[in-house]
Amino acid sequence: MSEFTSEKAFLEAYSIHEYDVPLLTVDMAIFSVLEDQLQVLLVKRAQHPSLGKWALPGGFVDTKRDKSLVETAKRKLRAKTGVATPYVEQVETFGGPERDPRGWSVTVAYMALIPAEGVELVPDDASSEVIWVPVKEMGSEYLLAFDHQSIFEVCLERLKNKVQYSSLPVNLLPKAFTLTELQRTFEIVLGQTVEKKSFRRRILDAGILEETGAMKTGSSRPAKLYRVRPEGQAYFFPRTIEGKR
Amino acid sequence: MSEFTSEKAFLEAYSIHEYDVPLLTVDMAIFSVLEDQLQVLLVKRAQHPSLGKWALPGGFVDTKRDKSLVETAKRKLRAKTGVATPYVEQVETFGGPERDPRGWSVTVAYMALIPAEGVELVPDDASSEVIWVPVKEMGSEYLLAFDHQSIFEVCLERLKNKVQYSSLPVNLLPKAFTLTELQRTFEIVLGQTVEKKSFRRRILDAGILEETGAMKTGSSRPAKLYRVRPEGQAYFFPRTIEGKR
DNA sequence: TCAATAGTGTCTATTAGACACTATTCC
DNA sequence: GGAATAGTGTCTAATAGACACTATTGA
Incomplete structure (x- = not known):
């Protein structure tokens, strides 16, 4: 003692x-x-x-x-x-x-x-x-x-x-961004391409983003701009990105 | 400097x-x-x-x-x-x-x-x-x-x-154990029941266990005894346990 | 009208859940 | 045979991948 x-x-x-x-x-x-x-x-x-x-x-x-x-x-x-x-x-x-x-x-x-x-x-x-x-x-x-x-x-x-199972990369982008920009960011971190439809479903269904109402113009068809919802900084998906079968 | x-x-x-x-x-x-x-x-x-x-x-x-x-x-x-x-x-x-x-x-x-x-x-x-x-x-x-x-x-x-997505609970059991014992251990840590067939498929398909060859007897039908394969201490499943729909 | 990019419809493959079923033991 | 537990067959539901399709802009 x-x-x-x-x-x-x-x-x-x-x-x-x-x-x-x-x-x-x-x-x-x-x-x-x-x-x-x-x-x-x-x-x-x-x-x-x-x-x-x-x-x-x-x-x-x-x-x-x-x-x-x-x-x-x-x-x-x-x-x-x-x-x-x-x-x-x-x-x-x-x-x-x-x-x-x-x-x-x-x-x-x-x-x-x-x-x-x-x-x-x-x-x-x-x-x-x-x-x-x-x-x-x-x-x-x-x-x-x-x-x-x-x-x-x-x-x-x-x-x-x-990155395989969370929405972390949203933190690498500015406040407003398009889904294509977000997908590209995921791909850069993952080091592999991601299928567009799957990606959009995953992100949008998760409900972590909201539309800003504005559009990004410049190249061709304008794209919707999104921002992260207040609580959306770190969403965890129930499955990992699986890549090509 | x-x-x-x-x-x-x-x-x-x-x-x-x-x-x-x-x-x-x-x-x-x-x-x-x-x-x-x-x-x-x-x-x-x-x-x-x-x-x-x-x-x-x-x-x-x-x-x-x-x-x-x-x-x-x-x-x-x-x-x-x-x-x-x-x-x-x-x-x-x-x-x-x-x-x-x-x-x-x-x-x-x-x-x-x-x-x-x-x-x-x-x-x-x-x-x-x-x-x-x-x-x-x-x-x-x-x-x-x-x-x-x-x-x-x-x-x-x-x-x-x-526990939702890994095989960690195998470390809570002795060297040899039955699948029912392993399932019970998962349930205790998770705080929820797990469907038997899904559980067995998940664990067995993961390939983290091997049969010892021995059986556990005592209660009724004897059960196969398994041990963890050398590298099986921490397997990560691509999906979480989802529970009842 | 064409190029380019945004965005969708929908089929398939995979896998977890549900649950009834069979199998093997002890009594 | 009956109770008890081990273990399986198989259908369904959910969802990610594939990929062709449509939509909207600028040049």
Whole structure:
């Protein structure tokens, strides 16, 4: 049993600095679709360790300001992209003695989906450059710091998997979009074509969209513009997209 | 840019104790089926804070011994139950300034599924009692320390959700079992009955089981005994269990 | 009128649910 | 033979894929 008789006495004597605690960071894979490709945001580190290497954006919890881990993630994302209302989802937490040269460390990995339009990438103290990189070029062109390559891969896998049975990709598009644009976005993330009628039935029957009333004109026949219903950010379908038989 | 010219100089001067780092723990919801009920393992805390309160088992990472977070989780589980090869899955990481009186803290929550038979619950330094509690009694009978009630609820929700489309419940049974026993286990976790033929088709067509060759006798007509194929621990079905139309 | 894209009608294949049926054991 | 449980045959309903079809615009 404890040597302290009351919890109050225990807490007054408690100092976290007496223990060998792991380092804790939050990192994120921020995805968007630009130029008909799924891309991920990378920063060039302006600080030790791994100064000058590419990495996923992230950093320490600000225990003075952040009220939760997702707040830390959103704060980092807003600093880099200016986007205030991203779709953010916790993916997995990684920990071990070897992943950071400073010692036993833990990182809580998030993925975020944001629309590409209107985003302006801004470097800060922690990063000298901020860029979009097509996910197809990851692993070969860009060598990431720490274990960020494998964190990225886990986030990408989660995204690709979830697209099979959820409406997540709506978060990659601007507020109003056509069904064809939405289908194209699904196809880009899935890496495979989708049958038009099935896709439209699936999305429309799910009831996650509503017509804006406006039309998108320009090419040929105008298309209806839709927006996401307030609660439609993450609908889960009872079946996965099955693809060709 | 950094005031250090080399990463080596930076690391030599680095001390984690100069920073205001969050506390990090690992907690887990260990599930099993006993007496035809889904139950979760609770411990009575033998240490401050919240000494004497019920809690999910867990604790600090041992930076000397643990090579990863899941190792920490498995070590805690083995200490309480003696089970060496549980099904363990990371669920979510929670963090915030209010969840622990010692300050900004983070816990990585895992859930585990273990067969009930042959498990002997053993208290240790950190826990004066270790018990199984039916999940139906959680929230009313047992008030948990910290934010463990909500962590438990998230783990339970993950489990119930995943049973809809995966073969996870096979991990709640002993090595050999009949299809009726497996069906009953699914029903207990789902909280709803399942149609026999549909269930058998689903499981058998998935190819995750193999016959042991032995039969279970005792009541009336003997039933074939099955075991999980090596890679069958977590099969994902393309559709969810839909229940009555 | 033609090209291009939006959007629909409808058939087929697959699979989960329903449920009655048969099979094998113990008593 | 009857109770009890294991296990099957087979029809129906729901839905995703296939794909040809129609609709509406600009040039």
